[in-house]
Every structure is written in C-alpha cells, then in structure tokens.
Amino acid sequence: MHELAIAQSIVDVVETRATECNAARVKSVRLQIGEASGVVADSLSFCFEMLTSFDPVLAGAQLSIDVMPHRARCRHCATEFAITDFVARCPTCDEWTNEILSGTELQILDMEFDAS
Amino acid sequence: MPPSRYPVWVSVLSILGARFTSFAPPLLRSGVVAKVSIAQHILAANEVVAEEIRQMLTQRGIRTINVMSSPGAGKTTLLEKTIERLQGKLGIGVIDGDIETTADADRIEAAGAADAIQINTRGACHLEAHMVRAALSEIDLSHVGLLFIENIGNLVCPSSWDLGEDTRVVVVSTSEGDDKPAKYPHMFATSQVMIVNKLDLLPYVDYDLEKVKEHALTINPHLRIFEVSCRTGAGLDAWCEWLMAFARGNAEVARKIVQEV
Numbered sequence: 001m002h003e004l005a006i007a008q009s010i011v012d013v014v015e016t017r018a019t020e021c022n023a024a025r026v027k028s029v030r031l032q033i034g035e036a037s038g039v040v041a042d043s044l045s046f047c048f049e050m051l052t053s054f055d056p057v058l059a060g061a062q063l064s065i066d067v068m069p070h071r072a073r074c075r076h077c078a079t080e081f082a083i084t085d086f087v088a089r090c091p092t093c094d095e096w097t098n099e100i101l102s103g104t105e106l107q108i109l110d111m112e113f114d115a116s
Numbered sequence: 117m118p119p120s121r122y123p124v125w126v127s128v129l130s131i132l133g134a135r136f137t138s139f140a141p142p143l144l145r146s147g148v149v150a151k152v153s154i155a156q157h158i159l160a161a162n163e164v165v166a167e168e169i170r171q172m173l174t175q176r177g178i179r180t181i182n183v184m185s186s187p188g189a190g191k192t193t194l195l196e197k198t199i200e201r202l203q204g205k206l207g208i209g210v211i212d213g214d215i216e217t218t219a220d221a222d223r224i225e226a227a228g229a230a231d232a233i234q235i236n237t238r239g240a241c242h243l244e245a246h247m248v249r250a251a252l253s254e255i256d257l258s259h260v261g262l263l264f265i266e267n268i269g270n271l272v273c274p275s276s277w278d279l280g281e282d283t284r285v286v287v288v289s290t291s292e293g294d295d296k297p298a299k300y301p302h303m304f305a306t307s308q309v310m311i312v313n314k315l316d317l318l319p320y321v322d323y324d325l326e327k328v329k330e331h332a333l334t335i336n337p338h339l340r341i342f343e344v345s346c347r348t349g350a351g352l353d354a355w356c357e358w359l360m361a362f363a364r365g366n367a368e369v370a371r372k373i374v375q376e377v
C-alpha cells in the first residue's frame with residue numbers, strides 16, 4: 001500500500017504551500033498521475049482523504065486526478081500509439097524502440113484555497 | 117527532480133478578478149478562492165535525497181544496486197553467495213531493509229561482507245531514500261566498492277522510490293509462479309536486470325521459464341536476464357562476471373578492484 005506514502009508526500013507539499021499562502025482552507029488539489037506510474041488513483045484518493053480528514057486546513061479538500069494515458073512515439077516510423085499493459089511495440093512497424101510521451105507522471109499541478 | 121528546478125511562479129486568481137504575479141497573501145480578503153501553482157513531482161523530496169546519495173556514492177567510488185523481489189525469492193541468499201564468490205576481489209557492503217529483525221544483516225555479515233547494516237522499517241512496505249541516507253551515516257564504507265541495498269520483499273511498492281542506486285535488480289524464483297512480470301509490470305519496467313532464482317526447483321514446480329523471460333522482455337526489451345540457483349551455484353559465475361564489469365563502470369571502483377586482486 002504505497003499509496004499511503006504517496007498521499008503523505010502530497011499532504012506534506014500541500015501543507016507547506018498552504019502555510020506560505022496563508023490559506024485558511026484548501027479546497028482542491030490537482031494531480032497528474034500516469035497510467036504506468038504504479039500508483040492506483042482510487043487508493044490514492046482514499047488515503048488522501050484519510051490523512052486529511054482531521055486537519056483543520058486540509059479537511060474536505062478534493063483531490064482531482066488527471067490520469068495520463070501511457071503513450072509512446074516510435075523511433076523508426078514516428079507513429080504515436082497507446083501502450084497497453086506496458087508492452088510498447090509499434091503497431092505500424094513492430095519495432096520496440098520508442099520515446100515515452102506520457103503515462104509515468106506523478107505530478108502535483110496546483111491547488112485552490114480560501115484565503116484567510 | 118528538486119523542487120527548485122521549477123520556476124516558483126504564482127498566479128493568484130480571485131473571484132474579484134484581481135491577478136497577482138507574486139505572493140501577496142495579505143491583499144487577499146477572506147472568502148476569496150485563490151489558485152496557486154505547485155508544479156512539483158510528488159516524490160520530489162525523496163528524489164532530492166536520492167540524488168544526494170547517488171552523487172556522494174559515485175564520488176566515493178562506490179557502485180550501488182537496489183535489489184528487489186517478493187518475500188523469499190532469495191535476495192539475501194543471492195547476496196551471501198555473491199559475497200562469497202567476490203571475496204578478495206571487491207569489497208561489498210549491504211544495506212538490508214527488513215520490516216523487523218536483523219536476521220538478514222547477520223547472515224550477510226557471516227558471509228564476509230565488508231560491512232552490513234539493517235534498516236528496520238517498522239511496518240513500511242518499501243525503503244525510502246531518507247532511510248538509506250541514515251543507514252549510510254552508520255555503515256563503514258572504507259573498504260566498499262559495491263553496495264547492495266536489499267529492499268523490502270514486495271513487488272509493488274519499492275519500485276516507486278529512487279534510493280540513489282546506479283541500477284535495479286529484480287529477483288523472481290521458480291517457486292512463486294510464472295505470472296510475476298504480467299502482474300507487476302512496473303517493477304520489471306523500471307529494473308535493468310532480472311534474476312530468475314531457484315532453477316534447481318524447476319522439475320518440481322509448474323513454472324514456464326520461457327514465458328517469464330518473454331513476458332519480462334516485452335515489458336522491458338533492455339532487461340538483462342540471469343538464470344541461477346543459489347542452492348547449486350548454477351548461473352552464479354555469469355552473474356558475478358556481469359557484476360565485476362558493472363563495477364568497473366566507475367573508474368574509481370575499477371581502481372579498487374585492481375588493488376585488491
């Protein structure tokens with residue numbers, strides 16, 4: 001259950017930012033989570049809610065997660081394609097060498113808060 | 117990715133339509149909803165420490181390997197056999213992650229490691245960079261050229277935490293079923309080496325070795341594969357040869373090998 005540790009990292013970052021901004025209450029936090037990042041979005045939301053439920057500034061904050069598709073561009077023929085189950089073979093030319101375009105993100109984008 | 121790499125731009129949009137291009141919290145009235153950019157990797161704090169560890173170890177002439185597997189696949193046994201085989205060639209240090217007990221570090225020390233230290237995570241299912249940093253302050257690295265970090269037995273969680281290693285090795289064994297790459301692709305996608313251990317048990321288990329290798333390679337075509345038995349010693353020479361070549365990848369470590377031969 002590393003989602004708990006990931007959620008704790010998010011809470012740490014958001015708390016620091018909330019203090020810097022004199023936030024009275026954080027309303028929402030927006031994340032980008034790659035499909036291939038090894039993190040399950042639902043578990044993450046659950047853990048985030050659990051960790052923040054008694055925090056005066058973070059309680060009730062909504063976690064909004066943009067799940068980023070796992071995609072690549074073939075280095076041989078430049079086809080862009082979706083990667084399913086981590087198998088990154090070009091559907092056009094069957095080659096394996098490619099550049100990952102998205103899907104590995106673990107990013108905190110921004111947050112909304114009530115100013116105090 | 118250290119947070120400082122990102123520009124700390126702040127754009128505060130209030131419902132009043134006011135815009136600020138820098139911090140101006142005192143100007144905000146209560147009841148105003150503001151939006152602030154964070155633009156930071158979730159595990160940035162870990163990555164900063166991991167990078168610090170990587171630089172420190174590289175400068176000290178130490179190559180580092182993060183060893184991961186499900187519980188009981190044979191990480192500690194593999195390290196014991198490796199230490200025995202490389203005795204006199206290259207000093208080996210081990211940081212042993214375990215939820216409880218110091219049993220693994222004791223085994224490693226008995227096998228002849230230059231130094232070994234145990235990290236007890238007290239329940240945590242993976243090692244994080246700050247735990248490794250704390251262990252590094254206690255371990256004696258003066259005779260170490262190759263440092264192994266034995267992660268917690270778990271094929272899911274450890275793969276998300278950079279520990280400052282130079283390479284990642286995942287160990288699977290023939291007694292745990294041949295569906296591991298399919299079920300835990302992130303682990304295999306982020307490792308550079310896969311070791312299939314317990315080859316001696318192949319006659320007794322339903323384990324399709326070719327399927328495992330093929331599946332692992334579809335997830336990660338660059339994966340380097342070794343088939344070994346820590347029980348019989350099969351395949352361990354090839355693994356140890358690769359390790360020595362890997363160690364020589366750092367000129368400072370290569371110097372240590374020559375000196376000690």
Ligand SMILES: Nc1nc2c(ncn2[C@@H]2O[C@H](COP(=O)(O)OP(=O)(O)OP(=O)(O)O)[C@@H](O)[C@H]2O)c(=O)[nH]1
Pocket residue numbers: 185186187188189190191192193194220268269270313314315316317344345346347348
């Ligand atoms: N038959 C056989 N047994 C092995 C082999 N390698 C390891 N074992 C046995 O497998 C069991 C687990 O090995 P460990 O080395 O403790 O495994 P580990 O991955 O370090 O386990 P944790 O640290 O608990 O996750 C022990 O009883 C070993 O003796 C092998 O090649 N063949």
Ligand SMILES: [Mg+2]
Pocket residue numbers: 191192193220266
């Ligand atoms: Mg062990």
Ligand SMILES: [Zn+2]
Pocket residue numbers: 074075076077078079090091092093094095
């Ligand atoms: Zn192609």
